[in-house]
Amino acid sequence: MSTSAKEWPLWEIFVRSRQGLGHKHVGSLHAADAEMAITNARDVYTRRQEGVSIWVVPASAITASSPDDKEPLFDPANDKVYRHPTFYKLPDEVNHM
Amino acid sequence: MSPVEMNLEARFEAYVADEKKIEPKDWMPDAYRKTLIRQISQHAHSEIVGMLPEGNWITRAPSLKRKSILLAKVQDEAGHGLYLYSACETLGVSRDELLDDLHSGKAKYSSIFNYPTLNWADMGAIGWLVDGAAIMNQVPLCKCSYGPYARAMVRVCKEESFHQRQGFQIMLTMAQGTADQRAMAQDALNRWWWPSLMMFGPSDAESPHSAQSMKWNIKRFSNDELRQKFVDMTVPQAELLGLTIPDPDLRWNEERGHHDFGPIDWTEFQEVVQGNGPCNKERLAARRSAHERGAWVREAAAAYAEKQAQRKTSSTEPHAA
Ligand SMILES: [Fe+2]
Numbered sequence: 001m002s003t004s005a006k007e008w009p010l011w012e013i014f015v016r017s018r019q020g021l022g023h024k025h026v027g028s029l030h031a032a033d034a035e036m037a038i039t040n041a042r043d044v045y046t047r048r049q050e051g052v053s054i055w056v057v058p059a060s061a062i063t064a065s066s067p068d069d070k071e072p073l074f075d076p077a078n079d080k081v082y083r084h085p086t087f088y089k090l091p092d093e094v095n096h097m
Numbered sequence: 098m099s100p101v102e103m104n105l106e107a108r109f110e111a112y113v114a115d116e117k118k119i120e121p122k123d124w125m126p127d128a129y130r131k132t133l134i135r136q137i138s139q140h141a142h143s144e145i146v147g148m149l150p151e152g153n154w155i156t157r158a159p160s161l162k163r164k165s166i167l168l169a170k171v172q173d174e175a176g177h178g179l180y181l182y183s184a185c186e187t188l189g190v191s192r193d194e195l196l197d198d199l200h201s202g203k204a205k206y207s208s209i210f211n212y213p214t215l216n217w218a219d220m221g222a223i224g225w226l227v228d229g230a231a232i233m234n235q236v237p238l239c240k241c242s243y244g245p246y247a248r249a250m251v252r253v254c255k256e257e258s259f260h261q262r263q264g265f266q267i268m269l270t271m272a273q274g275t276a277d278q279r280a281m282a283q284d285a286l287n288r289w290w291w292p293s294l295m296m297f298g299p300s301d302a303e304s305p306h307s308a309q310s311m312k313w314n315i316k317r318f319s320n321d322e323l324r325q326k327f328v329d330m331t332v333p334q335a336e337l338l339g340l341t342i343p344d345p346d347l348r349w350n351e352e353r354g355h356h357d358f359g360p361i362d363w364t365e366f367q368e369v370v371q372g373n374g375p376c377n378k379e380r381l382a383a384r385r386s387a388h389e390r391g392a393w394v395r396e397a398a399a400a401y402a403e404k405q406a407q408r409k410t411s412s413t414e415p416h417a418a
């Protein structure tokens with residue numbers, strides 16, 4: 001009882017929940033092409049007005065950073081507390097700055 | 098296991114115990130991956146097979162309003178199945194493999210869906226009790242250590258509460274209706290009560306995977322704890338409906354601060370899990386036939402997509418002079 005030898009490709013779905021906000025990843029689904037991915041995404045991820053716009057991206061087109069690179073990529077920011085406003089203790093008079 | 102793997106595993110356990118989340122590409126022990134694939138796929142299959150008992154009543158709903166509601170609910174269950182299949186695929190298993198395992202009978206799904214839906218009140222009892230029990234099981238999973246599963250469960254839980262409320266409302270309407278309608282509501286409760294309690298799984302002593310899943314923060318409460326919570330929550334609701342829970346041993350235990358309830362027929366549960374429930378064969382046959390009869394659609398859509406893609410590349414190819 002083998003299924004069709006070729007699975008429809010996987011698409012990652014991004015939804016803009018309302019005007020003014022960015023598209024956010026909501027999950028993925030299978031579809032034969034981009035048009036069908038949008039239609040399916042409408043049914044799967046926006047049944048309750050969760051969105052006003054949908055992006056569909058072939059999962060195979062995404063390049064992700066590797067979890068093994070977490071330290072070299074993100075740790076250098078660790079000791080740069082001076083990049084945060086709270087690093088600077090100012091007199092009370094200007095503390096709303 | 099090599100020393101390196103042992104070290105990785107110890108770090109993993111500490112990390113997860115600290116309430117931190119695991120994402121698809123992170124290192125994880127094989128057993129953790131396998132446990133999740135088993136649990137998430139069973140869960141996905143349950144959502145999909147769970148559409149069948151209710152689908153049975155879509156064409157026979159008593160009004161257009163009830164029909165729209167039931168359609169929306171069943172469509173939600175399809176959505177839940179899809180969220181969960183894609184969460185499961187992040188663990189490196191393909192959709193085709195998952196479906197093959199369902200259709201071959203290798204994978205399990207919740208045994209509750211192997212019971213028949215005999216009258217309209219069953220739509221009420223299912224929403225009230227079956228979705229109610231599902232919610233009780235699912236809410237803790239929103240905090241599960243595996244990110245994609247936890248996120249899928251957040252979506253699912255948001256949608257489930259409508260399912261339970263519409264079910265309770267059907268029960269309420271029938272319980273307040275004619276004597277016949279009340280009898281139908283009681284009959285539905287009689288048939289769905291015990292299978293609903295079985296949805297929480299075997300008693301803790303008999304539940305082989307529980308301890309490990311708790312340690313990995315996949316599971317938060319034991320089967321018996323959740324079952325007790327469900328009984329305590331449901332008893333006053335049944336009273337409000339004026340219906341009788343079919344358990345002569347059910348009574349409030351002042352000392353424990355919980356309801357005591359009668360023994361569950363685990364032989365029945367095992368029978369249904371083994372494939373001998375009233376509708377196991379019918380459910381699997383319906384799934385297989387839907388899949389097989391849809392094959393030409395999947396193939397045609399794939400062929401069409403391929404053709405369109407070819408046309409696009411050939412039309413954008415620079416023409417030789
Ligand atoms: Fe569901």
Ligand SMILES: [Fe+2]
Nearest residue numbers: 174228257260
């Ligand atoms: Fe549901």
